[in-house]
Amino acid sequence: MRDYLVKRGLSALGTLALAVVLNFFLFRIMPGDPTRTVVGDFRVAPEVRKVLIHQFGLDQPIWVQFLLYVQNLLVGNLGVSFQYRGTSVAAIIFGRRLFNTFILMGSSIAVALLIGIVIGTIAAWKRESKFDVFTVIFSLVTYSMPVFWLGMLIILVFGYYLNSIPIAGTITVGLTYSNVFEYAADYLHHMTGPFVTLTLSFIGYYFLIMRDSILDVFTEDYMLTAKAKGLSNRKILFRHAMRNATLPMVSLIAVEVTYLFGGATMTETVFSWYGIGRLVYEAVVMADYPVLQGIFVVMAVVVIAANFLADIAYALLDPRIRY
Amino acid sequence: MKRKTPIGALLFAFLLLSTLLTLPTAHAAWYTPPTQKLKFPMMVLGWDDWSVNSGEAITEQLKKVGISVEVVPTDDSAMYPRLYDRDYGLEEMSYGYSAYPSHMFYRFHSSTDCANCGQDWSFRNATVDKVIDEMLRTTDNQKARTLMWKVEQMAAENVPYVPLFLTDEYHAFRKEWTGYTVMPAGPISYLNWLTLPDIYSTAGKKDFIIAFNNEPETFSPMAATTGRSLLYSMSVYDTLLAYDEKLQPIPWMTTALPDFSSDGKTMTFHLKPNLKWHDGKPVTANDVIFTFVYIVSQAAVGQNAGEIIKYFESGEAPDDLTAVIHLKEPYVWASEAFGTQYIVPEHIWKDTKLVPKYDWDQSIVSPKIAVGSGPFMFSSWVPGEFIKLVKNPNWWNAGHPIIDTLIFRKIDTESARILAIQKGEIDTERYSVEPAFVEQVKSNPDLTLTHTVDQWDYILAFNNKSPPFDDVWVRRAIAYALNKDEVVKRGALGYATVTTGYCPAAFYPFWSNPNVLTYPYNPDKANKILDEQGYLDIDGDGIRELKDFVAAYQQQKQQQEQQQQALMNQYMTLAAIAVIVIVVGLYLVYRRRKKA
Numbered sequence: 001m002r003d004y005l006v007k008r009g010l011s012a013l014g015t016l017a018l019a020v021v022l023n024f025f026l027f028r029i030m031p032g033d034p035t036r037t038v039v040g041d042f043r044v045a046p047e048v049r050k051v052l053i054h055q056f057g058l059d060q061p062i063w064v065q066f067l068l069y070v071q072n073l074l075v076g077n078l079g080v081s082f083q084y085r086g087t088s089v090a091a092i093i094f095g096r097r098l099f100n101t102f103i104l105m106g107s108s109i110a111v112a113l114l115i116g117i118v119i120g121t122i123a124a125w126k127r128e129s130k131f132d133v134f135t136v137i138f139s140l141v142t143y144s145m146p147v148f149w150l151g152m153l154i155i156l157v158f159g160y161y162l163n164s165i166p167i168a169g170t171i172t173v174g175l176t177y178s179n180v181f182e183y184a185a186d187y188l189h190h191m192t193g194p195f196v197t198l199t200l201s202f203i204g205y206y207f208l209i210m211r212d213s214i215l216d217v218f219t220e221d222y223m224l225t226a227k228a229k230g231l232s233n234r235k236i237l238f239r240h241a242m243r244n245a246t247l248p249m250v251s252l253i254a255v256e257v258t259y260l261f262g263g264a265t266m267t268e269t270v271f272s273w274y275g276i277g278r279l280v281y282e283a284v285v286m287a288d289y290p291v292l293q294g295i296f297v298v299m300a301v302v303v304i305a306a307n308f309l310a311d312i313a314y315a316l317l318d319p320r321i322r323y
Numbered sequence: 324m325k326r327k328t329p330i331g332a333l334l335f336a337f338l339l340l341s342t343l344l345t346l347p348t349a350h351a352a353w354y355t356p357p358t359q360k361l362k363f364p365m366m367v368l369g370w371d372d373w374s375v376n377s378g379e380a381i382t383e384q385l386k387k388v389g390i391s392v393e394v395v396p397t398d399d400s401a402m403y404p405r406l407y408d409r410d411y412g413l414e415e416m417s418y419g420y421s422a423y424p425s426h427m428f429y430r431f432h433s434s435t436d437c438a439n440c441g442q443d444w445s446f447r448n449a450t451v452d453k454v455i456d457e458m459l460r461t462t463d464n465q466k467a468r469t470l471m472w473k474v475e476q477m478a479a480e481n482v483p484y485v486p487l488f489l490t491d492e493y494h495a496f497r498k499e500w501t502g503y504t505v506m507p508a509g510p511i512s513y514l515n516w517l518t519l520p521d522i523y524s525t526a527g528k529k530d531f532i533i534a535f536n537n538e539p540e541t542f543s544p545m546a547a548t549t550g551r552s553l554l555y556s557m558s559v560y561d562t563l564l565a566y567d568e569k570l571q572p573i574p575w576m577t578t579a580l581p582d583f584s585s586d587g588k589t590m591t592f593h594l595k596p597n598l599k600w601h602d603g604k605p606v607t608a609n610d611v612i613f614t615f616v617y618i619v620s621q622a623a624v625g626q627n628a629g630e631i632i633k634y635f636e637s638g639e640a641p642d643d644l645t646a647v648i649h650l651k652e653p654y655v656w657a658s659e660a661f662g663t664q665y666i667v668p669e670h671i672w673k674d675t676k677l678v679p680k681y682d683w684d685q686s687i688v689s690p691k692i693a694v695g696s697g698p699f700m701f702s703s704w705v706p707g708e709f710i711k712l713v714k715n716p717n718w719w720n721a722g723h724p725i726i727d728t729l730i731f732r733k734i735d736t737e738s739a740r741i742l743a744i745q746k747g748e749i750d751t752e753r754y755s756v757e758p759a760f761v762e763q764v765k766s767n768p769d770l771t772l773t774h775t776v777d778q779w780d781y782i783l784a785f786n787n788k789s790p791p792f793d794d795v796w797v798r799r800a801i802a803y804a805l806n807k808d809e810v811v812k813r814g815a816l817g818y819a820t821v822t823t824g825y826c827p828a829a830f831y832p833f834w835s836n837p838n839v840l841t842y843p844y845n846p847d848k849a850n851k852i853l854d855e856q857g858y859l860d861i862d863g864d865g866i867r868e869l870k871d872f873v874a875a876y877q878q879q880k881q882q883q884e885q886q887q888q889a890l891m892n893q894y895m896t897l898a899a900i901a902v903i904v905i906v907v908g909l910y911l912v913y914r915r916r917k918k919a
Contacts, residue, residue, distance in 0.1 A: 011329045018336055051622060084540055096706050152738065160742050167743045168734040173532065173709045272735040274707030282537065287400060 004315065012308045019300035020073065024066055027289050073297065079290035083283065089294040092279065098261075100170055101268070101275035104191060105260045108198035115199075116206025117249070121242045123207070124214035125233075135207065143204030151197040151270035158193065165193045168272035194271040198264055209252065213245035220244070247318060254303075254310035261299050353401075354411050356789045361797075361858060361867045362391040365783075366405065366414040369396035373781060374415050377487060377814025381415070381783060381805060388804045388849045389860055389867035407438035409445055412786050417490070417779040420507075422514045422570045423659045424826050424834050425630075427474055428455055431483065431825075445788040446483035460653045462587035464833075467655045471826065472836035478825045479840040482798040484784040486822040488811050489829055492777035493756040493818065495744055495764045499526040500751070500771075502725070506568040507830045508778040511753055513553035513626075516565035516575065520698045520718070523725035530728040534740045534752040538707065538733055542688040544665035544695075545623040551731075553626060554753065556665045558712055558729060559601075560695035563592050563611065563646075564662030569832055572658050576606070576666070576696070576719070580658060587653025590661065594644045599717045600668050601700045608640035613669035615648065615661070630660040668694055698724045707733060744770060758816040776820050776829045791869055796856045802842035804849035 053059050057068060072079065078089035123132045142150075159167045166172070170190050177183040217223065218241065226236045265277035276295065283291040315321050357363060365381070367374035378394035385392050392413065397405075405411050420426060429441030432455050436445050451474060458470035492509035501524075503510040504517040511518060511533060522531060539552035547556045565575040574580060576598060582591045598606035615638055617623070618631050634657065638648045650657060671694055672678045678692060693701035698720075699712035712729040732749060734740045737757050743749045745767060755777055756764050764772050783805070785792035792798060807821040820829050823842075828835035853859075857870040868876070 014329060014333050018333060100707075155739065155742065160746055163746070167746065167748055168739050169708050169732070171705065171708055173730055173732055174530070174711060174728070269735045270739070272733060272739060274733070278735065285399075 005312070008308060008311050012304050016300060016304050019304070020070070020297060021066075023293055023296045023300065024069055025062075027293055028062060028065075078294035078297070081288055081291050083286045083288040083291065089290050092291060093276070093294055093298060097274055097276050097279055100273060101277065102260060104194055104198065104267075104273060104275065105264065107191075108195055108202060109256055109259065111195075112199045112202035113206050113249075113253070116203050117210050117242070117246065120207045120210025121214055121237060121245070124211045124218070124241075125237055127215065136211070139204035139207045141204075142200045143208070145201070146266075147197060147201045147264065148266040148270050150200060151194065151267050154193050154197055155270065166190050170274055191273075194264075194267050194273050197267050197271075206249075210245060210249070213248055214241050217241050217245045247314070250310055250313050250317065254306045257306040258299060258303050261295075261302050352410050353405055354789075356412060357791075357869065359868055359872050360391065361389065361791065361869065363393075363412040364395045365392050366395050366397050366402055366411050368402055368416060369398055371417070373417065373490065373779075373814045373819075377781065377810045378415050380810045380813035384806055384809070384846075385801065385804055386865070387846055388800065388853065389858075389865060390801065390804070391866045403439075406443040409443070409786055409788060412789050412792060413783065414443070414786075415487075415781065415783045417781045420489075420778040420780055420830055422566050422663070423656045424471070424831050425656060427471065427478075427826060428459060431455060431474065431478055442483075444483050444784045444786060446481070447787075448477070448481060451477050451481075459655050460587070461655050462583050462653050462657070464655075468834060471834050472839070475824055475826050475836040475839045479842075481795060482785075482802050482842075483787055484782045485798070485802045485805060485842075486825060486827070487781045487783055487805075487807055488815065488819040488821050489827060490777045490779045490781070490815055491755070491818040491820065492773075492775050493761050493764070494751060494773040495741070495756050495770050496751045496773070497744060497747065498769055498771055499524045499528060500531070501525060503773070504568060505773045505775050506566075507570060507776050509755060509775055510773055511554070511751060512778075513550055513557055514566060514570065514778070516557060516562070517567075519558060519729065520720060520723040521725065528750075529726055530730060531726045532730045532732055532749040532751075534732045534734040534743060534749045536733070536735055536737075536740075536754070538710070539731075542693060542701075543625075544667060545618065545621065545625050545628070547625050547665075550753065555710065555731065557697070558699040559693060559697045559701055560665035560667065561598075561606075561697040562663050562665055563594075564658060566663075570830075571833060572662055575662075577662075581662070583657075587657075588650045590648045590650065590657055592646045592648070592662075594646065595719050596644060598696055598719055600696050601694045601715060602668075603717075604668070604670060605643075606666070606668075606696050607643040608646035609643075610669045611646040611666055612638040612640050612648075613673065614664060614666045617667070617672060618664070625664075627660045627664050630654070630656075631664060634660070666696065668696075699729050702728075709733065758818045761816075761818060778830065780822065780827075780830075781814070781819075790871075791858075794856070794870070796852055797858070799842065800849040800852040800856075803845045803852070805842075806844045808844075 057065055060068070069079075076090060078093070081087050081089055081092055084092060119135055123135045126132050154165075155167055158165045166189070171183070171186050172190075175186060177186070223236065223241065226240050231240075262277060262280065264275075265281050267273065268275040268278040269281065279291065280295055282288070283295070354364065365378055367378045369375070375394060375396055378392075382392045382394055402414075402416075406414065418426070418430075429435050431442070431446055431448075431451055433447040433449075433452050435441035436447055454470055454473050454477065458467050458474065461467040461470060492507075492512075494505075494510050496503070496510075500522060502518075502521040504515060504521065506515055506517075508514045519531075524531075533554075535551050537551065539547070539555045540549060541547060541552050542555060543552075544556040544560050547553045561576050563574075563576050564572045564580070567573045572580060576594055578593045578595055581593075583589065592608075592611065594606070594608060594611070600606055615631055615635050618625070618628050619635050622628075622632065634650045634652065634654050636649045636651045638646065640646055648661060654660070671692060688701060688704055690701060695701075696715075696718075698715055698718050700715050702711040702713045704710045710731040712731075714724045714727055714729075718724070731753075734743060734749070734752075737752075737754075737760065740749070740752045741756070741760050741764065744751065744764075747769075756772070761772070764770055783801075785798055785801075787793060787798075807823075811817060811819045811821055820827075822829070824836065824839045826835050828837070853867060857873050858867040859873050860867045861873060861876055862868075
């Protein structure tokens, strides 16, 4: 077990190193002038542009820039944003945006996962019944709907016509809160729209995978044994089938962790939810390289760490895996 | 199962990466000038529907005069470098207008023919340069206008680009709001100082909420270059002068327009008495001088910073209410450039611990730093959500602003903003209503819609150095070939004003030349010009060939004809000789017969 951990750990570190190198050079190879965002106005004097270029270290040879970059990275300095005029990238990423995206995505994925798994299991058991047909069609429909369209519909119907959810933002403008619970209530009220949109769009995916996984498990010998032993349907379904079918989901969740960070750009845009997904979009449009690089590095670390943990979890959960 | 170590894979990946690094950084040119036909790509910004759709209308119109154009939607990151490198033939884009027509210098002077210096079309004309230089040094507006008219006329004769249209500005307000000023660029813009202090609600509402699509990228007036940050700067900070509805300067923090010395190099501003900063300290002429010195010494990048750096030499404050500024040379728009610069408090900004050097680092705002003397005071900021400003009770215009609170809210999409205005969650948005929403807003009884001309000037630009666009007749022919009303219908859904000159009266009523040469839609004339100049369609495919190609072709044909002619002559002479020989021979034979 220890050997396995060490091997996986080293490979994870190696992948991380490669990701950092690629991350740095990829942005430098792209065409276009990165200073345009900062000094794009032609009325800026050329001397000023030179000063800025020096400040951002863009006049150094590329190897020196890379070394400086790695040095800063190890200290946690992700650089300074081009777009938001000097605000540190770490402050931009690890501020309200991350909190908002985390809460939204975390809760949507968790609820979608829970509902998807449970309903998927039941649908697999009751396969080809009306319940099964209905849930499969529902999943396919919600899964294939464009997320932003669904979001806009929800805003129109519930926000505008029924006036039950706000149209934009994470909190009500100018409201003062007497305690944390009031703030949480306001926040959650604003989160209803994007939460419902995202959950609906994720449910179908988890449901269908779970259902397939369970149908696969039904073909295993131990299911027959369980039935022969005389266990109740509920015990067979939830204690044996679901547990074994959930195993592939562990790897899936490791991939979903990227979404926790990448955010749902379209949903965040439609609901004006101040999150990381929207940040990525803005940074791309405004050619804000430091922010993009910062996000990439953070996501690389998170994904690699999540996969590493998933590997361990898998090894612990599945007694068949021996190293 | 043995697990392969990933070291081999990593090594391979590094090898791959190193090959990437050996790629040449210089890229091949995107555009090569045509050698045979009048056929070119037209570069437009891919996200800009106005450009893309009007580009398609232009394509159809030019086809009718035998010019083949293909619209190429391009991303910002590719388009701007190509423009700066002049790696294009035709492009269509919008360029913005400021309150005074400094674009006539930036777009037509030879000194701005460089990468990202102001003009993208390599227009150089020594005569035009001379007139522009003279105009810039003239401080008498009437005299300057005469020179401006000359520049407009010369620009029209040379057609370095074809002006297309100015987009319309539609602004949606909830019906209860009144008191705003409608002027070019709209009731809510950074050229409009008059709206926010005067606006009020007939229903008694005391907060005014404006929706932005994004936050200001900076809270520093020394670094503000986008509409959002400029609107913030204009609310919190004050300026010496402002503009009236005709975009003419009026006194704001001052008692009158500035006095000028006879050589135009000294400008004196007289401040109103009892001006106060938001923290209670008095505003003095020292703050004014400090602001300009700061801009120059810190090489600021704010809106007028370039001109201030170019012209400011020194300044002094003989007393608290008088600011004297010495210019390096006289400048026709000195009042506007210096007068619309946001004044910052010396007692805060000289402390480099509070305000770090190169102030574009300042995006963190706190009540201590965000001190201005403008109509509103900074109150609070929740990142990504809203900025709250409250009215300044000590502002020099007593009784104004009428509203108590001004809120800038972040709402990402236009559809959400329109819904929010209709629902009453916000009162207006910072931008013009997008064309697709105009009818919906017009028909809504809860909203009023204002209509004026906006500052986005769409043009069709030629690379004046690249054949055949270096031929002024080609440019003129294209100007005649364009049906701009149709372009507006397609490009802006009809929501735009056609521009026929280089300093349109719709935006610059004072400076615009009423008698300037224009190119009204006349495809017959366009065809005639191209025919006369030698751009003919030789192979009958509907696309004209280049003048030189046609000339070479015709020359070749001429040579061929000559050769044929020469050959014919040879044959003719041979035939003539043959005929003579036969006739003489026959005669001799006849003679012999006769003898016998």
